[in-house]
Amino acid sequence: MKIKRNLSKPKVSRQTKKKKVYATFSSWRYRLVSIVVACIAAALISRLAYIQLIEPEYLTREADKRSLRITQSVAHRGNIEDRNGEELAISVPAYAIWVDPKTVKKVFAFTREEWDASIEINPRNGSEVHTKKYFYESKKWPALAEVLDIEVDKLAEIIQKPGSRFAYLKRQVNKPIVDYIRQLKLAGISNQLESHRFYPTGEINANILGLTDLDAQGIEGIEKSYNNFLQGQTGKKRVRKDRLGNVIDNIEVLKVKKAAGNLQLSIDQRIQAVAYSELKRAVKIHEATSGSVVVLDVNTGEIYAIANYPSFNPNDRSQYQPYKLRNRAITDTFEPGSTVKPLVIASALVNKKTDIDEIIDTSPGWMHIGGRRVRDGRNYGKIDLAMILKKSSNIGVSKLALRLQPGQLQQTFADFGFGNDTGIGLIGESVGILPLRRRWSDFELATMSFGYAFTTTTLQLAKAYAILGGGGKEYPLSILKNPDPGEGEQVIPENIAREIVHMMEGVSKQGGTARKAKVDGYRIAGKTGTSRKAEAGGYGDDYVSVFAGLAPASEPRFAIAVMINEPQGDSYYAGDVAAPVFSAVMKSALLLEHVRPDDDTDQRYTLLESNQ
Amino acid sequence: MSHSRDNLLYLILADLRRNFAAVLLSAAILLSAFYNIYTTHETRELITEKEQLSQQKDNLMIEWRNLLIEEHTLDEHSRIRRIAVKKLSMSQPTNNNSVLVELP
Structure with missing residues (x-):
């Protein structure tokens, strides 16, 4: 096909060449074209100028709305070590599970009446559809309650509290539980990264080290005395993200991340x-x-x-x-x-x-x-x-x-x-x-x-x-x-x-x-x-x-x-x-500590002396 | 009339040759513009990579901390002492069966 067309083309052009000759120069046509082209150019340039120079903020703002995000980088509390570098207190990430009751109420009904009131009739085929789900019929809520070790009724009570937009369900939860909850895909349930303090040596050092509260602030002992030193500062950054959520540009640092100091004790x-x-x-x-x-x-x-x-x-x-x-x-x-x-x-x-x-x-x-x-x-x-x-x-x-x-x-x-x-x-x-x-x-x-x-x-x-x-x-x-x-x-x-x-x-x-x-x-x-x-x-x-x-x-x-x-x-x-x-x-x-025995009356050990 | 009807291509080429500097400059502008796009793209890719690496670092740090906890739970001194004495029937050497080495 292609070859054929290639062969036929030159013929056509040769014919037209013979026939059409630019005999006249039509000035009005030339002007018309010039004016139209100039107008289009002027329109384009003025639009460009309008966007670029006169009102650039609007589009910039719209772009920023879609791409600028603030990211957090959590600094965990510093470790406490003994004199040989053994950790006595370690911070690991944990999560707080919280609920936005308003969002839950939008999707779930708590009483039969409320549930029935949410019925909408489909105008096309006349079938009745519940726009809300009935809270007690959902299997996800009991699953959530079980994994968080809370009673379902207690959960319902927390969510039904009027006017509430935030309530902790449980704090210091570990990663597998969070992943499980994420899979439940419940409306209004979110998690928040926080820190969990762990003491590997348990009761042996409890009196010296003290404790931290749930917000990772020292409340007793060394944790309190050296709280400022052990505490890091969570960093905040404004970044630009692309469609896939990848960071493509660091815009500005809002809060400098300060790594927490590790404290080394004299304790052996x-x-x-x-x-x-x-x-x-x-x-x-x-x-x-x-x-x-x-x-x-x-x-x-x-x-x-x-x-x-x-x-x-x-x-x-x-x-x-x-x-x-x-x-x-x-x-x-x-x-x-x-x-x-x-x-x-x-x-x-x-x-x-x-x-x-x-x-x-x-x-x-x-x-x-x-x-x-x-x-x-x-x-x-x-x-x-x-x-x-x-x-x-x-x-x-x-x-x-x-x-x-x-x-x-x-x-x-x-x-x-x-x-x-x-x-x-x-x-x-x-x-x-x-x-x-x-x-x-x-x-x-x-x-x-x-x-x-x-x-x-x-x-x-x-x-x-x-x-x-x-x-x-x-x-x-x-x-x-x-x-x-x-x-x-x-x-x-x-x-x-x-x-x-x-x-x-x-x-x-x-x-x-x-x-x-x-x-x-x-x-x-x-x-x-x-x-x-x-x-x-x-x-x-x-x-x-x-x-x-x-x-x-x-x-x-x-x-x-x-x-x-x-x-x-x-x-x-x-x-x-x-x-x-x-x-x-x-x-x-x-x-x-390898201190040399000094009791000369007790010579029962074998001594290898150095030749010095 | 045919001699006045020069080949358009030659005309354009001649024109371009006359303004050779301008052509060169516009080509340079075009090139640098494309290069700009290219470097921006490269930068973004590198930033993304860096961000992913630091995320990876954070995750490794978290894993490390968890492993530390595990290690210290297992190597707690009183636990080792208990295992040594009860399971392995070990005891602290007495003076009779220890050798004292003096370091220079």
Whole structure:
């Protein structure tokens, strides 16, 4: 076909060429064509000018309406990690399911009458059709109710609320459920991206970390104290999208996305886990009401563990009870009892009221001070300072305390951090009470020397021992990993601190008050404290069992304070209640941190020395 | 008359040659206009790709966080301790059966 046409064409053109010759030039025709063409051009150009120059906004606006969108980029809350980078709190996306009741009401009828009223008659064939669906006949709503764990009636009630345009059905829902709901294709049901906070370590860290509320704001503990740091900012962008919903142009940034910071704590989760489980066991065995353990690094002031019991599972909000949430190691105060005796001796040494070789006569085992009686467990006779600590002699420390001015003893206690904040900067920290008065009776001074008449938190007690262990240097405590603690402040002379630590070694030896505080392979130094709890009108029958100590004694690395509140039963002495916890926690802390055993009498291990 | 009736094609070509600069410029304009369209299209495609990649990154991040949770639920210390002691009958080495290596 094609070839034929090609052949025939030239013939035709040749014929026409011969016939038609442009003989005349018709000027009117030329003009007409010119004018028409000019008019069309003018019309086109003016239209163009109108669109482009005079009124471009209208079309631009219409185009923008169809293509400009605002997109959100959600910044999740930062993670919290322990010192080795183990995550303790993680945020994952979750969804909130919400309903627009007005939209639902447009499509669904809730009563028979309403349903019947929605009948429309098709004019063409006269058949009756319901324009609305009957709510209770739909199978989708019960499916939704089931997957969201809500009663259908409750759902209907939420939707039927007059004038409502927004109601949450359920929050913190995970992705598979959202996908399922999307497949139901129910009118008026939408979802919204939010964040769910998850704590992999559960109850072990619950008291320190605290909680966030549903809007991802910290409401307790570290989550609250460092809320601003952990919080990110959701970014908003104006973009142009094409027909398929792909972003083709970024127009402007409305809100800069700020990535949330990850917080690294000084907590060592391995030690923390041991501390919590040992504490929990001790509290349960002795039927105590509560307890706390604090582990400090004496050389940096970092908190390696801070465990409390009772605790709760932060992933299950139905368990939530405020009293379980408290970080007792920093909020609850108690009278520290005999655990302050080493500090009294330190005070006497600092103020040169005794020297380390002095022998003090404690017989006959009791004495009267200002008309009141102070007594020991039994008559210890003439003993030296180390023996006073080993036997926890009240008479011994009282005699030393009476040589001091009240102000001097108070100053020492204040130097060790009592009555002052520890510097961790957590919300809810209590500073205890260290009464500062001019006039003290002798008896009051004596009671102070064995740990009554002032209060402290477990953390403060651990800090005081950390100062002793660190050669008299005070470092501000830190819950954040802090590789450079700076120069500590020397609060008592180094040689005195070393002497006191040496004196405290007797506690776990034969005849000491806490043989159960022993740690295999290491020399430990510590002190027990069993104090009666004050009630309205005097001291009651409940006790607080405390043990604070250091290891290894030759060059301390860790300070641990254990407090068990109100142990019941026969053994309430700190040597039986708190000391075993100390021993177990200290053992794992020393092993995990590869601290070299310093107990030279215990040579059972094989030592491979380096050739240096 | 036939000599005055020049071939139209030659006329046009001659005209174009006379205004060679203008022709060249208009060709350049046309070319750059098309190139403009082309680059815009390329840009849009790249932006779309970038957007998809960052979406993918977000999704991977979410998956990573979920995996982290799973990992930490499984490697929780007290759980490992429990399994080691009860299931595997392991115990902490005592001084008798441990070797202390001093590092230089």
